[in-house]
Amino acid sequence: MSSIIHGAGAATTTLSTFNSIDSKILVAPSRTNLSVRSQRYIVAGSDASKKKNFVSGLRVRHSQKLIPNAVATKEADTSASTGHELLLFEALQEGLEEEMDRDPHVCVMGEDVGHYGGSYKVTKGLADKFGDLRVLDTPICENAFTGMGIGAAMTGLRPVIEGMNMGFLLLAFNQISNNCGMLHYTSGGQFTIPVVIRGPGGVGRQLGAEHSQRLESYFQSIPGIQMVACSTPYNAKGLMKAAIRSENPVILFEHVLLYNLKEKIPDEDYICNLEEAEMVRPGEHITILTYSRMRYHVMQAAKTLVNKGYDPEVIDIRSLKPFDLHTIGNSVKKTHRVLIVEECMRTGGIGASLTAAINENFHDYLDSPVMCLSSQDVPTPYAGTLEEWTVVQPAQIVTAVEQLCQ
Amino acid sequence: MATAFAPTKLTATVPLHGSQENRLLLPIRLAPLSSSSFLGSTRSLTVNSPRRLNHSNATRRSPVVAVQEVVKEKQSTNNSLLITKEEGLELYEDMILGRSFEDMCAQMYYRGKMFGFVHLYNGQEAVSTGFIKLLTKSDSVVSTYRDHVHALSKGVSARAVMSELFGKVTGCCRGQGGSMHMFSKEHNMLGGFAFIGEGIPVATGAAFSSKYRREVLKQDCEDVTVAFFGDGTCNNGQFYECLNMAALYKLPIIFVVENNLWAIGMSHLRATSDPEIWKKGPAFGMPGVHVDGMDVLKVREVAKEAVTRARRGEGPTLVECETYRFRGHSLADPDELRDAAEKAKYAARDPIVALKKYLIENKLAKEAELKSIEKKIDELVEEAVEFADASPQPGRSQLLENVFADPKGFGIGPDGRYRCEDPKFTEGTAQV
Numbered sequence A: 001m002s003s004i005i006h007g008a009g010a011a012t013t014t015l016s017t018f019n020s021i022d023s024k025i026l027v028a029p030s031r032t033n034l035s036v037r038s039q040r041y042i043v044a045g046s047d048a049s050k051k052k053n054f055v056s057g058l059r060v061r062h063s064q065k066l067i068p069n070a071v072a073t074k075e076a077d078t079s080a081s082t083g084h085e086l087l088l089f090e091a092l093q094e095g096l097e098e099e100m101d102r103d104p105h106v107c108v109m110g111e112d113v114g115h116y117g118g119s120y121k122v123t124k125g126l127a128d129k130f131g132d133l134r135v136l137d138t139p140i141c142e143n144a145f146t147g148m149g150i151g152a153a154m155t156g157l158r159p160v161i162e163g164m165n166m167g168f169l170l171l172a173f174n175q176i177s178n179n180c181g182m183l184h185y186t187s188g189g190q191f192t193i194p195v196v197i198r199g200p201g202g203v204g205r206q207l208g209a210e211h212s213q214r215l216e217s218y219f220q221s222i223p224g225i226q227m228v229a230c231s232t233p234y235n236a237k238g239l240m241k242a243a244i245r246s247e248n249p250v251i252l253f254e255h256v257l258l259y260n261l262k263e264k265i266p267d268e269d270y271i272c273n274l275e276e277a278e279m280v281r282p283g284e285h286i287t288i289l290t291y292s293r294m295r296y297h298v299m300q301a302a303k304t305l306v307n308k309g310y311d312p313e314v315i316d317i318r319s320l321k322p323f324d325l326h327t328i329g330n331s332v333k334k335t336h337r338v339l340i341v342e343e344c345m346r347t348g349g350i351g352a353s354l355t356a357a358i359n360e361n362f363h364d365y366l367d368s369p370v371m372c373l374s375s376q377d378v379p380t381p382y383a384g385t386l387e388e389w390t391v392v393q394p395a396q397i398v399t400a401v402e403q404l405c406q
Numbered sequence B: 001m002a003t004a005f006a007p008t009k010l011t012a013t014v015p016l017h018g019s020q021e022n023r024l025l026l027p028i029r030l031a032p033l034s035s036s037s038f039l040g041s042t043r044s045l046t047v048n049s050p051r052r053l054n055h056s057n058a059t060r061r062s063p064v065v066a067v068q069e070v071v072k073e074k075q076s077t078n079n080s081l082l083i084t085k086e087e088g089l090e091l092y093e094d095m096i097l098g099r100s101f102e103d104m105c106a107q108m109y110y111r112g113k114m115f116g117f118v119h120l121y122n123g124q125e126a127v128s129t130g131f132i133k134l135l136t137k138s139d140s141v142v143s144t145y146r147d148h149v150h151a152l153s154k155g156v157s158a159r160a161v162m163s164e165l166f167g168k169v170t171g172c173c174r175g176q177g178g179s180m181h182m183f184s185k186e187h188n189m190l191g192g193f194a195f196i197g198e199g200i201p202v203a204t205g206a207a208f209s210s211k212y213r214r215e216v217l218k219q220d221c222e223d224v225t226v227a228f229f230g231d232g233t234c235n236n237g238q239f240y241e242c243l244n245m246a247a248l249y250k251l252p253i254i255f256v257v258e259n260n261l262w263a264i265g266m267s268h269l270r271a272t273s274d275p276e277i278w279k280k281g282p283a284f285g286m287p288g289v290h291v292d293g294m295d296v297l298k299v300r301e302v303a304k305e306a307v308t309r310a311r312r313g314e315g316p317t318l319v320e321c322e323t324y325r326f327r328g329h330s331l332a333d334p335d336e337l338r339d340a341a342e343k344a345k346y347a348a349r350d351p352i353v354a355l356k357k358y359l360i361e362n363k364l365a366k367e368a369e370l371k372s373i374e375k376k377i378d379e380l381v382e383e384a385v386e387f388a389d390a391s392p393q394p395g396r397s398q399l400l401e402n403v404f405a406d407p408k409g410f411g412i413g414p415d416g417r418y419r420c421e422d423p424k425f426t427e428g429t430a431q432v
Helices: A031-039 A048-061 A088-102 A126-130 A142-154 A166-181 A233-245 A294-307 A325-335 A350-365 A384-390 A394-404 B050-059 B067-078 B085-110 B125-132 B148-154 B158-166 B199-215 B237-248 B277-283 B296-311 B340-347 B351-361 B367-390 B423-427
Strands: A084-087 A106-110 A135-137 A158-162 A196-201 A226-229 A250-255 A262-265 A278-281 A286-290 A312-316 A319-321 A338-345 A371-375 B140-142 B225-230 B253-259 B288-292 B317-322
Touching: A084 A088, A088 A106, A088 A126, A088 A233, A088 A262, A106 A142, A126 A135, A142 A158, A142 A166, A142 B199, A142 B237, A166 A196, A196 A233, A233 A250, A233 A262, A278 A294, A286 A294, A286 A325, A286 A394, A294 A312, A294 A338, A294 A394, A312 A325, A325 A350, A338 A350, A338 A394, A350 A371, A371 A394, B085 B125, B085 B148, B085 B158, B085 B296, B085 B351, B085 B367, B125 B148, B125 B225, B125 B253, B125 B296, B125 B351, B140 B148, B140 B199, B148 B158, B158 B367, B199 B225, B199 B237, B199 B253, B237 B253, B237 B277, B253 B277, B253 B296, B277 B288, B277 B317, B288 B296, B296 B317, B296 B351, B351 B367
Parallel strands: A106 A135, A106 A158, A158 A196, A196 A250, A226 A250, A286 A312, A286 A338, A338 A371, B140 B225, B225 B253, B253 B317, B288 B317
Antiparallel strands: A084 A262, A226 A319, A278 A312
8 A cells, every 4th residue: 555645736636646644664663763754654735835735725626526535535556456455353363463473472362362263353263373372262350361461471472462342451450550561660671561452442332331441541641551543454453563563561452343444455564653643634724633433433524524625634643652743743733723533531531631732732833722522421321322422423523623613 | 241151060069178177189080181282171070979089088189288297207207307408508598688688678777778668578588488499590489569588589689689678770670669579580580569469460471481481482491480479468359360370271380378367457367258278279270288387398398399390280389388477567567466475476486496496406507607607698788788878879861761661652752753862861851
């Protein structure tokens, strides 16, 4: 999948040439590659000189026909023969399998990951291939098997610990906070904990309050861990691989409703940088920051917004801790308006932290207060109608953008 | 989350025979050890009929029995002693080191050289010495907040531990851990944990690593892990969860309960429905042994069996050591709840005095030799204090250094560079 955009000039006439751009590093990550970042992607229209073209283009666009897609349909790709199509859970599985092939110290542990293949089939087939010890079916004891993974990591293995539902990891909070996050520090740097803790979370289809939790807000204060959220097959595989290769403990948040998304991903080995955000749709009028499933609600709202003449810039922040303030900052400096759309609860969520970070760092660039759309502060109800009103819907996003752009 | 499991109906519950309280009986038939890689319980769920069971009582014994029998057996059969002279002196020196070090800690604490919560091990030295002196350098030890002596027995130098307590850079954790977090990668001391019970899963993980290396990576790995924890921890969920997993996967781990009867001010008898902790081992399919934790030789005999079992791949053992702490729970504990008679009873069973008596009576060492060991240790501990005193305190630059193994984890700043590339980062003044 190409990450190079056709020239900026084309942008003013049609939106159809925009592909979703994300940072892609085709080299194995190493600390010496810090400089590679600075050339990571090319975004059309991101510097000031091009801004004028855009603004004039904006006026032109009003008279154009209705655009059905906010993100361009991909052009007939000459490189269509490379790459393969798969679903998000298959992408996660592929990433995991490739890393297990690559390094025999990588192992999986969790409930029903082995013979059952994982509650969402992410580990399907792995136990047959790698054996019962490398893909370990644990008893139902989150705190203990998370701690076991941490002990194994301290003594040289690289476990991928699965929470059958992220909510269950509340039972492992002792181990995740005290040992996973802090142990490297309290041991004076002697022991590393290269674990990946992953699992599906988020609000699904009437799963009830306890199976619809968003734990990213609870974990974000723990020092010493990184949190990432995947949203497409491409970044799911990339983040899975990067997380496994990282020496830091990484919590990878997947979403129950995104496992069946289909996308074509490259055949070659690639990872996605853990600390970077993903530019989904460049724009001029407003920056919309989102992650995980809300990305799709935002893109749906973006369709409506584009037809109404707005040009939103959509960024999937991907890295929930730490925030990629460079990508976010550049966007804020360009658009001067920020809307955060998240599935976390309002109080103490990722959006709350992000709002604070943006206000602190980019206050001078804002033309209006940062608006944050989050889920309601309620335990997710079972009833379908109530559940729908708990999370942010595209219509609310459209209204919010219109409000901010007045 | 999991569907309710419909339990197989057991036809009879089989009681353990109370009269043979220190003997272990496994009432459920164990399937023979197969070489398959099946990870799971090898026990069948059918219970033997009482008749067959009584017959099997006589012949079935766990490989690990209460040591009183072992010790008596050995002494009666061939009059040989349990230890050689070298071993005896090694044990004596280790216990003296533990005691002197902890006494010095108390002094230093009251002189304001160390702060916070400091938990001393006086009186329990037999357990640490009895187990850890049997281990190799690559075996792992996991402890609790009462970890100074476990670290010393494992080989961490007195200097490193004392400096850590003083909060100096030369401490084993660079001053970042403190009394309750003694770690050493070199000596495989896996901590030092402040919350009770949270170290047991870590120990289980280290044992898992050992099994993984042997069976998946096909390496020659016989490393075992010893997890130390107290009576209070035995009412905590993580303890039971780990007993289950260790037995299920046959992990090379030894669970050592240092039952000193008190969890701060909570008597073990007031907190526990069945205070005989060793009995909880068989409930999970592993041997449970009770041993006199004030006698280093008895502890050592039990430890030998348990460690050998683990190295042979036969799985975990639960060892309950009856011991006692001569001081309060921590240096801040006024220790008012414990009965003076109880303290006196255990003070009379001081493990160091007992070993000294054994060595002299069995002509393994002379008084003068033991005295010179004591003097040597005194000097060592004094030197450790001097070293710690002279060491520098951590500088500001150390503040952010070990938060992440890969400091890219601090993220990317507004200027596009990683935070850790900021020169102020090393000074510890960078914005994160």
